[in-house]
Amino acid sequence: PPPPRLIHGANAHHSLPHAAWLLGMPEPLEIPTPTGTLDPAALDEALAAEPGPCLVAATAGTTDAGLVDPLDAIADVCARHRAELHVDAAYGGLLVLSPRHRDRLAGLHRAATVTLDLHKLGWQPVAAGLLAVPAATLLAPLAQQADYLNAADDTDAGLPDLLGRSLRTTRRPDVLKIAVTLRALGRDGIAELTDRVCATAHELAALLDAHPRFEVHATPAISTVLFRPTGAGDDDLAALRRRLLTDGTAVLGRATAAGRRWLKATVLNPHTTTKDLEALVALLEGSTHR
Template identity: 70%
Template sequence: MSPLASGPQGPTTLRPLLTTVLDALTAGAATRDGPLPAGGPTEVAARLREALGDPLPEHGDEDALRTLVQALAAGAADPADPLCTAHLHCPPLAVATAADLAASVLNPSLDSWDQAPAASELEALVTRALAVEVYGETGQARSAGDALVTTGGTESNQLALLLAREHHGHTQLVCAENAHHSLRRATWLLGLPEPVTVPAPAGTMDPAALGEALTALPGPLLVAATAGTTDAGLIDPLPDIAALCETHGARLHIDAAYGGGLLFSDRHRPKLDGLARAHTVTLDLHKLGWQPIAAGLLAVRDRHDLAALAHHADYLNADDDTEAGLPDLLGRSLRTTRRPDILKIAVTLKTLGRTGLGDLVDQVCARAAEFAELIHRHPRFELHDRPTISTVLFRPTDATDDTVAAVRRTLLTEGRAVLGRARLDDRLWLKATLLNPHTGADDLAALLKLVEGHTPR
């Protein structure tokens, strides 16, 4: 009989398996020997298929854990490698990862209190504390806000649109042309009209154009601003946008999936002035929070807005159980079965505190500023602009877009470096999103040298 991870024998069962996993991770990383496996999609797929063999054999293989973990590690993109900088894909903190293991072992399901007694209380306490971080405190009492745990920005943005629709009716979304793609998808899923887009001439929403749109459009209206764009990490002029929404009676949502982590930094928090004036705010702590995926949140200024999510299933939240004091969890998510992602967040917040997390934020922002300066001084590179958060866009001087794209793909195929791409000002740029606090000046110089060495003269 296969042993279980939980119960009295769980720790004894897991201990040797953890050694197997850690050894396999080490061996896989050594095989990879870089930020990405070499060979491109075809060769990586072939190696994985060989390691897997028959996915469902007639008889089991006791060595499967070691074999597959090693194969996955060998074929992984390693976000802790300083040359892996393409996406908002952070290296997770060890303490958060350890907490995530405990969540998997205990396996609470946050769809009813009797499946997650402690986890449901932990979620309530930590999400309200994070809502206070976003919205502050009101008078002598804590903010009336709250937050829901989500799988990330896509789910959070969809929930924000759903709450707006339920509060105001058939809502018209207004957003900048560079807003996250999940907003447009959410309007489709929710049966809302196509978004009205306003220009973002400098990469951020144009307040004058927004004002014209709000004046011309019939309500009800929802404006979605961005604090940390995916392409360049830019922040919309939040105070101006909030003032326009208040003048025109429009609801405001701010997608701060990337930039929300600046809240922890005394130095960078002022960049989010205006955030607390939004009705809803998207946060992703698996970006500037260094959490294993998933660790998304949707903060709401007025927790009464969450009443729209109320749902009844007699086997989970019977009326007499609720009246007797058992917490009703179904209004905390559109999902039924939910793992306790709040545990790793709570452990991280408690272990590092605001100061510790703020230090990590300051470090990656400082590395981005250093990298931008290095590019600015290099005669063979062009810098798009100084970074707002930790994203740097650059390109070889006088290179064509085809060359920029080819250099990126070559580095990916060779497994040498992982760079992203972004199109701004009608040109293609290489994108480095720095989320590794341990990245140093030598790593930044090595990344630039690799790109230079792969660019035709």
């Protein structure tokens, strides 16, 4: 059969088309996402036009604004066309541990594969990423055997090997840090930290929205706040961001939404205080009028 074609929204992370290129898959099909999320109707139309097998990648927590695609509706479309569904939940995946926020990920369980990037909501080293599947048997195609690494008798004796659990033979044991964190904090502990950073992002958005010199793009979907100084042009925003970075006073991202450029503050430190937020707003206010 022909190799599957990847279909994803314009809101997808750059690593998805990059991975398709590395694997020698056909050119991915990118669906426009004018609202910021993947439209199930547009996906349905795209799948109907594809003659071969397809892999659909949805996003739970976009890089720009933390938006979550309508996973349940997308899963319905994939089931109708017999397309496999992957969910990139690198940013928002751990919302499932929070009773307050898990409804945003309704339908996540219907994915064939899910990626989680625990250096965001999870507070782990940058390389601590996970691929989750519904059953361990689905990882069987990854199994490799080399006598000098995982001889059959060693495997039968219970010695662990990574050949079927990682794309790299040698890597840092970041999974140990994940295990220790889960043991120490548990689901409730991680959910509490997640709820805290989400609440802090809403507090920052409220401070900026109430300030006459700033405008906020939208209510934060997770913990990312998009905003811009009123009256500033896109070039002004880019220069402001670089100046703050060069001065060593604040690290802000940038994003494009609704045809405009925005500054991006992603709250990930659960110990951020109201005083910290007020200091950031004061810094921004002073920097925009230098």
